Amino acid sequence: MQVPFVDLRAQYVSIKDEVDAAIRGVLDDCAYVGGVSLDHFERDFAVYCRARYAIGVANGTDALHLALRAVGVGADHEVIAPAHTFIATAAAIEMSGARPVFVDVDPETYTMDPTGVEAAITPRTRAIIPVHLYGQPVDMQPILEVADQRDLVVIEDAAQAHGAEYRGQRVGGIGHLGCFSFYPSKNLGAYGDGGAVTTNDAELARRVSQLRDHGRISKYEHSVVGYNSRLDALQAAVLRVKLQHLDEWNRQRQRVAAWYDEALALAGLAPPRVRPDSTHVYHLYVVRTATREEFRSRLESEGISTGVHYPIPLHLQPAFRHLGYRIGDLPASEAAANQVFSLPIFPELTRAQVESIAGIIGELLREGVVLPISDDRTVLQHSDEWWKPT
Numbered sequence: 001m002q003v004p005f006v007d008l009r010a011q012y013v014s015i016k017d018e019v020d021a022a023i024r025g026v027l028d029d030c031a032y033v034g035g036v037s038l039d040h041f042e043r044d045f046a047v048y049c050r051a052r053y054a055i056g057v058a059n060g061t062d063a064l065h066l067a068l069r070a071v072g073v074g075a076d077h078e079v080i081a082p083a084h085t086f087i088a089t090a091a092a093i094e095m096s097g098a099r100p101v102f103v104d105v106d107p108e109t110y111t112m113d114p115t116g117v118e119a120a121i122t123p124r125t126r127a128i129i130p131v132h133l134y135g136q137p138v139d140m141q142p143i144l145e146v147a148d149q150r151d152l153v154v155i156e157d158a159a160q161a162h163g164a165e166y167r168g169q170r171v172g173g174i175g176h177l178g179c180f181s182f183y184p185s186k187n188l189g190a191y192g193d194g195g196a197v198t199t200n201d202a203e204l205a206r207r208v209s210q211l212r213d214h215g216r217i218s219k220y221e222h223s224v225v226g227y228n229s230r231l232d233a234l235q236a237a238v239l240r241v242k243l244q245h246l247d248e249w250n251r252q253r254q255r256v257a258a259w260y261d262e263a264l265a266l267a268g269l270a271p272p273r274v275r276p277d278s279t280h281v282y283h284l285y286v287v288r289t290a291t292r293e294e295f296r297s298r299l300e301s302e303g304i305s306t307g308v309h310y311p312i313p314l315h316l317q318p319a320f321r322h323l324g325y326r327i328g329d330l331p332a333s334e335a336a337a338n339q340v341f342s343l344p345i346f347p348e349l350t351r352a353q354v355e356s357i358a359g360i361i362g363e364l365l366r367e368g369v370v371l372p373i374s375d376d377r378t379v380l381q382h383s384d385e386w387w388k389p390t
């Protein structure tokens with residue numbers, strides 16, 4: 001049996017006629033940057049997120065960077081972000097000139113642990129970036145409260161969570177700004193790069209939309225030095241078609257996850273934890289074992305592709321060496337980086353495929369390949385060899 005990690009072809013085939021027609025429409029119109037296809041997608045995506053505004057940008061990293069710029073984050077500022085996330089969350093902070101301050105994640109949901117946020121606030125802190133990791137919303141209430149008390153901006157990194165809900169609210173419309181990526185493998189993926197910023201604030205929407213388009217206020221009048229970071233019309237047209245299917249695809253992902261939950265529990269592996277006040281849209285289905293590499297290579301030899309999201313916590317990335325973090329600073333993120341791995345998940349995955357994957361996992365468990373999760377978080381795979389504080 002061969003099971004890929006994601007299957008973009010299966011999805012394209014299922015909507016080929018609609019997508020091809022939308023692409024032909026843009027080609028016929030010859031409006032390749034901006035134009036109606038962008039306007040229509042932005043309108044539809046704002047409605048979908050239950051936010052007043054959505055602004056298409058070039059990618060998810062730029063969405064975060066422009067959101068930070070729009071709220072005035074720059075040099076001498078600090079921005080709080082989780083250590084267990086994709087690098088773009090923190091790269092965008094550096095792009096703005098500010099300093100990332102990493103906090104730990106909840107060891108069971110892998111999302112930003114709100115209890116660490118307050119302690120990380122200093123007089124320089126301007127913003128907090130909760131990341132709805134793997135498709136599960138962060139516990140936002142305590143973060144919104146502390147942000148409100150300390151006058152900080154909350155920018156949601158919703159790049160993995162299009163359509164997820166927290167206490168009945170869609171992600172992207174909960175904080176001051178929401179940032180999305182439409183990288184092809186995301187729950188809503190373009191056929192190339194793309195991103196969007198959502199907000200309920202008219203002034204912030206205006207600033208993001210100026211910043212992405214050369215700081216333009218009219219054709220050749222520029223109020224600030226901006227960027228060229230627009231979502232192009234072909235991608236907007238594709239995304240608009242795909243948006244109509246997103247809820248159904250998310251439901252299919254949830255169904256696949258429920259099959260995994262059931263089959264893995266039978267096999268003896270604890271399924272991922274979902275907080276009862278949220279809906280998880282399963283961008284990734286992540287499990288955990290102390291013997292990850294052996295486990296993954298055995299699955300690989302049976303034809304099952306897996307991934308690791310993410311093997312090095314951001315505070316220990318060579319790129320962030322200048323920030324001065326050490327092993328042991330953020331134990332839950334370090335343990336997650338050592339132990340998590342992701343099983344294949346995409347809307348078209350079948351129950352039979354899930355059951356055979358779980359069957360193989362069950363056999364490995366019976367063979368004793370999976371040891372109990374240890375509490376020893378000090379032994380990072382990529383240990384001191386590369387980590388030399390400057």
Ligand SMILES: *Cc1c(COP(=O)(O)O)cnc(C)c1O
Nearest residue numbers: 059060061086088089159181183
């Ligand atoms: C994908 C992703 C991004 C960046 O998006 P790009 O479109 O690749 O620039 C940011 N944050 C998280 C959590 C992501 O998964």
